[in-house]
Amino acid sequence: xNAPRDLDHVRATEYGYLDRNGHVYLDYTGAxxxxxxxxxxxxxxxxxxxxxxxxxxxxxSKASTQLLERTRLAVLSYLHASPEEYAVVFTxxxxxxxxxxxxxxxxxxAAELILTSDNHNSVNGLREFARARQSRITQIxxxxxxxxxxxxxxxxxxxxxxxxxxxxxxxxxxxxxxxxQHPLHWVELAHEYGFDVLLDAAAYLPTNPLRLDxxxxxxxxxxxxxxxxxxxxxxxxxxxxSALARLRRPWFxxxxxxxxxxxxxxxxMTDDESAFEDxxxxxxxxxxxxxGLAWTESxxxxxxxxxxxxxxxxxxxxxxxxxxxxxxxxxxxYGPRDTDRRGGTIALNLLxxxxxxxxxxxVAIESAAAGISLRTGCFxxxxxxxxxxxxxxxxxxxxxWGARTVDEYLELIGLPIGGAVRISxxxxxxxxxxxxxxxxxERTYRDRPRxxxxxxxxxxx
Numbered sequence: 001x002n003a004p005r006d007l008d009h010v011r012a013t014e015y016g017y018l019d020r021n022g023h024v025y026l027d028y029t030g031a032x033x034x035x036x037x038x039x040x041x042x043x044x045x046x047x048x049x050x051x052x053x054x055x056x057x058x059x060x061s062k063a064s065t066q067l068l069e070r071t072r073l074a075v076l077s078y079l080h081a082s083p084e085e086y087a088v089v090f091t092x093x094x095x096x097x098x099x100x101x102x103x104x105x106x107x108x109x110a111a112e113l114i115l116t117s118d119n120h121n122s123v124n125g126l127r128e129f130a131r132a133r134q135s136r137i138t139q140i141x142x143x144x145x146x147x148x149x150x151x152x153x154x155x156x157x158x159x160x161x162x163x164x165x166x167x168x169x170x171x172x173x174x175x176x177x178x179x180x181q182h183p184l185h186w187v188e189l190a191h192e193y194g195f196d197v198l199l200d201a202a203a204y205l206p207t208n209p210l211r212l213d214x215x216x217x218x219x220x221x222x223x224x225x226x227x228x229x230x231x232x233x234x235x236x237x238x239x240x241x242s243a244l245a246r247l248r249r250p251w252f253x254x255x256x257x258x259x260x261x262x263x264x265x266x267x268x269m270t271d272d273e274s275a276f277e278d279x280x281x282x283x284x285x286x287x288x289x290x291x292g293l294a295w296t297e298s299x300x301x302x303x304x305x306x307x308x309x310x311x312x313x314x315x316x317x318x319x320x321x322x323x324x325x326x327x328x329x330x331x332x333x334y335g336p337r338d339t340d341r342r343g344g345t346i347a348l349n350l351l352x353x354x355x356x357x358x359x360x361x362x363v364a365i366e367s368a369a370a371g372i373s374l375r376t377g378c379f380x381x382x383x384x385x386x387x388x389x390x391x392x393x394x395x396x397x398x399x400x401w402g403a404r405t406v407d408e409y410l411e412l413i414g415l416p417i418g419g420a421v422r423i424s425x426x427x428x429x430x431x432x433x434x435x436x437x438x439x440x441x442e443r444t445y446r447d448r449p450r451x452x453x454x455x456x457x458x459x460x461x
Contacts, residue, residue, distance in 0.1 A: 006300075006303045006307075007299070007303060007304070007307050007427070007428075007430070008430065010035075010299060010427075010428070011428050011430055013036070014035035014036050014037060014428075015033060015035060015036075015427075015428035016036075018033075018428060022371050023371060023373065024370075024371060024372045024373065024433050024436045024437060024440075025373045025428070025429075025433065026372065026373055026374045026423045026424060026425065026429075026433060026437060027373045027374055027375050027422075027424055028206060028226075028344070028424045028425055028426025028427070028429070029176050029203050029206075029226070029345045029375070029379075029422065029424035030375050030424070031225055031226065031229065031232075032206055032225060032226055032227055032228050032229035032426055032427065033229040033426070033427070033428055034228065034229035034230035034292075035228075035229075035295055037295060038228065038229070038230050038288065038291050038292055038295055039230065041288070041291045042230070042231075042285075042288050042291070045287065046284065049063060050063065051063050051064045051067070051283060051284060052064055052283075053280050053283065054068060054280070054281070054283050055254075055255060055280065064283040067283075067286070067287040067290075068090075068281065068283060068286055068287070070287070070290060071088075071286050071287055071289050071290045072088040072273075074289070074290040074293050074294075075088045075236055075238065075289065075293070076088060076238075078293045078296075078297070079210055079211065079212045079220075079238060080211040080212055080213045080214075081212035081213065081238065082213070084241075085212075085240060085241060086212060086238055086239065086240055086241065087238070087239055087240075087241050087244055087272065087273040088236055088237075088238055088273060089236065089237040089238075089239060089244075089273045089276045089277060090234065090235075090236060090277055090281045090282070090286055091234075091235040091236060091237055091277075092233055092234070092235055092282075093223045093225075093233070093234075093235035094120075094122060094200065094201075094202040094221040094222055094223040094226075094235050095122035095221075095223075095235075096235055096237075097219070097220075097221035097222065097235055097236065097237035098122045098123055098125070098126060098170075098198065098200070098221050099122075099125075100237055100247075100249075100276050101126070101168075101198055101219050101221075101237070101239075101247070102125065102126040102128075102129040102130075103129055103249065103250055104247035104248050104249045104250065104276075105126075105129065105130075105166075105168055105196075105247060106165075106166050106246060106247075106248065107129055107130045107132075107133040107135040107166075107168075108133050108134070108135060108165065108166075109133070109134040109135065110164050110165035110166075111130070111133075111135040111136070111164055111165055111166040111167060111168075112135060112136040112137070112138060112161040112164050112166075112167040112168075112195075113126060113127060113130040113135055113136070113137050113138070113167070113168050113170070114138045114140065114154070114157050114158070114161065114167065114168070114169045114170070114190075114195065115127065115137070115138070115139050115140070115169075115170055115171070116139075116140045116142070116149050116154070116170075116171040116172070116182065116383075117139050117140060117141045117142045117149075117383035117384070117386070117387060118142050118147065118149060118171070118172065118175050118177065118178070118180065118182070118381065118383055118384040118387070119170065119171065119172060119200070119381065119383055120172065120176055120200060120202070120203075120380050120381055121380040121381070121382070122200075122221075122380070123170045123171075123172070123198070123200050123221075124382070124383070126168075126170055126198075136161070136164070138157045138160075138161070139383075140153050140154050140157060141153070141387065142383065142384055142387035143387070144387055144388070146180070146335060146336050147175065147177070147178045147180050147334060147335040147336075147384055147387055147388060148180055148182070148336075148341075149171070149182055151183070151186075154186065154189075155189070158189065158190055158192075158193040158195060159193060161193065161194075161195065162193040162194050162195075164194075166196070167193075167194060167195040167196065168195060168196045168197070168198060169186070169190040169195045169196070169197050169198070170197075170198040170200070171186065171197075171198075171199070171200065172199075172200040172201075172202075172203060172204070173199055173200065173201050173203075173204035173205075173208070173210070174203040174204035174208070174343045174345070175203065175335070175345070175381065175384055176202065176203040176345065176379055176380070176381055177334075177335075177345070177347055177378070177379050177381040177384035177385060177388075177420075177422070178334055178335030178336070178342075178345065178346075178347050178384055178388075179312075179335060179336070179342045179343040179344060179345030179346060179347075179424075180335055180336060180341070180342055180343075181204070181208075181341045181342055181343055184199075184215045185215075187199065187215050187216060187217045188215075188216070191216075196218040196219070196243055197217040197218050197219070198217065198218065198219040198220075198221065199215075199217035199219065199220050199221070200221050201220050201221060201222050202221060202222060202223045202226050203226065203343065203345065204343065205222060205226070205227050206226050206227045206228075206304075206426055206427070207301075207304050207305050207308045207343055207344055207425075207426065207427075208301070208305060208343065209301045209302075209305075212238070216240070217240075218239065218240050218243035219237060219238070219239050219240075219243060220236075220237070220238040220239070221235070221236075221237060222235055222236045222237075222238065223235045224236065224289050224292060227292065227296065228292035228293075228295060228296055228427070229292075230288060230292065231282070231285035231286075231288040231289065231292075233282055233285060234282055234285050234286055234288075234289055236289075237276065239273075244273065244276070247276075249269070249275065249276070252267050252269060253278040253279055254278070254279050254280070255274060255277055255278060255279050255280065255281075256269060256270060256274065256275045256276070256277065256278060257269055257270060257275075258270050258271075296427075299427070304426075304427050307429070308343070308344040308425045308426065308429065309339050309344070311344065311425050311429055311430075311431065311433075311434055312339055312342070312343070312344045312346065312425060313338070313339045314431065314434055315346060315423065315425075315434050315437075315438075316333065316337055316338065316339070316346065318434075318438055319331045319333060319346070319348065319438070320333065320337065322438070322441065322442065322446075324352075324353040324446055324447050325353075325446070325447050326353055326447075328351065328353050328354070328355055329351055329355075330350060330351055330441065330442075330445060330446065331348050331349070331350060331351065331441075332348060332349045332350075332351055332357070333346065333347070333348045334347040334348065334349075334388040334420060335347060335388075344424060344425035344426065344429075345422060345423070345424040345425075346422070346423045346424070347379075347384075347388065347420040347421070347422050348420060348421050348422075348423070349420050349421060350363060350421065350441065350445050352445075352448065352449055352450035353447055353448075353449065354449075354450075356450050357450075358445065358450055359450075359451075359455060360376040360377065360419050360420060360421050361376065361455045362451060362455060363376060363421050364376040364421075365455075366444060367440070370440050370444075372436070372437060372440060374421060374422060374423055374437075375421075375422045375424075376419055376420065376421050376422065377419040377420075378419040378420070379419070379420075379422055385419060385420070388420065423437065
C-alpha cells in the first residue's frame with residue numbers, strides 16, 4: 001500500500017513547528033496539536049470584537065451568546081445529529097461530561113451500571129455514583145489475547161439486567177490504552193435490552209467519523225483538544241434530549257436555574273441544556289471549537305483516517321520485526337497486531353536481550369532526552385493494563401492488602417512493571433516520525449542489558 005500524500009503539505013505549512021524545533025510527537029491520544037490556522041483565527045476573533053459574559057442582553061454578551069449557539073449547531077452538524085433529537089452541553093472536558101451523567105443518572109437499588117474493563121478512569125468513576133445509590137455494578141473483562149471485550153459476555157450481562165428499572169452501559173468507542181475499537185453496534189444492542197448508553201468518544205473522534213444519525217448513543221463524551229489540539233479546557237456532552245430529561249442534578253448553580261428563592265428554599269431548573277452548564281461557560285474559547293471542526297472538515301476525516309491507518313500498519317509491522325542480535329524480540333505489543341478494528345494507538349514494552357521488560361519509566365526519561373514525545377504508565381486505564389499484565393488470580397483479594405503506593409501495590413501482586421509505553425499517531429503524523437522512533441529504539445536498546453539503577457517511585461496509575 002502506498003503512503004497517502006495528501007497531508008504532507010498540511011504538515012509542512014500548518015504544523016511546521018514540529019520539524020523546525022526537532023519534535024517527534026507521538027502522543028496524539030494525550031493531546032492533539034493545533035494548526036497555525038486555528039491559532040490565527042482565535043487571535044483575529046479576539047482582536048476584532050468585544051465579547052462578554054453571555055448571561056445578559058448587552059452587546060458583548062449577545063455577541064458571545066451568538067457564537068456559543070453557532071458552535072452548538074456546528075458540533076451537531078459535524079456529528080450528523082439532529083438538533084431536535086440531540087443537545088450539546090459544554091463541559092471542561094470528556095471527564096466533565098461523564099461526571100454530569102454519573103451524578104444525575106437515576107441510579108437506585110433496582111438499576112444497573114455495566115462497564116467494560118477497558119475504560120478510562122473518568123468512566124470507571126461512574127461506579128462510585130452507582131455504588132452510593134446501591135445500584136448493581138457489572139464489569140465485562142478484556143480478553144488477554146487481544147484486549148478486546150467478549151461480546152457474548154456483554155450480551156449475557158445485558159440480558160440479565162433487562163428487567164431492572166434502569167440501566168446504563170458505558171464503554172469507549174476506542175481504547176485509549178490499546179487502540180482497540182469496540183463495536184458501535186453495541187449501542188443499539190444495549191437499547192434492545194432497555195439500557196441507556198454512554199459512549200466515550202474522546203480517543204475515537206480524532207481519527208474517525210461518528211454519525212449520530214446512524215449510531216444513537218444516549219450520551220457522548222468528547223474532549224475537543226484531543227481532536228484538534230485547541231482549545232484546551234473545552235469538552236462536550238452530546239445527549240439525546242429524551243435522555244437528558246431523565247437526569248436529575250443533585251445541585252444547582254449560577255446559569256442553571258430559571259428562578260430561585262433563599263427564603264422559600266425553592267428553585268426551578270432551566271428546561272434545556274443550560275441546566276447542565278454550571279456558572280459561566282468558557283465563552284472566549286468555545287467558539288474555537290467551531291474553528292477546529294471547520295479545519296478538520298477542510299482536510300477530510302477520510303484522509304486523516306487513511307494516513308493514520310497506514311502509519312499504524314507500518315509501525316506495527318516494523319516493531320514486530322525488531323530483534324536483538326541473539327534473535328530475541330525487542331518489543332512486546334499489547335492488543336491487536338494489525339490494523340483491523342483498531343486505531344492509531346499502540347501499547348508496548350521494550351525487552352532486553354534476555355526477554356525481560358525494560359522499565360517504562362526509564363523509556364520515558366530517555367525518550368524525552370532524545371526529543372521524542374510519547375507516554376508511559378497505564379494511561380488512566382487500569383482495566384486494560386490489568387488485562388495486559390496481570391492474571392485474574394493475582395488480583396484476587398488485593399483490595400484488602402493495604403497498599404498505599406503504586407509501587408507497593410505492584411510488588412504485592414507480583415508485577416515487575418507499572419505500565420506500558422504508548423505511541424499514538426494523529427493528524428500531523430508522517431513516516432519520518434515513525435522512522436525516527438524506530439531508529440531511536442534500535443540505537444538505544446538493541447543488545448543493551450536491562451539497567452537496575454533505581455528510578456523515582458511511580459506517583460499514580
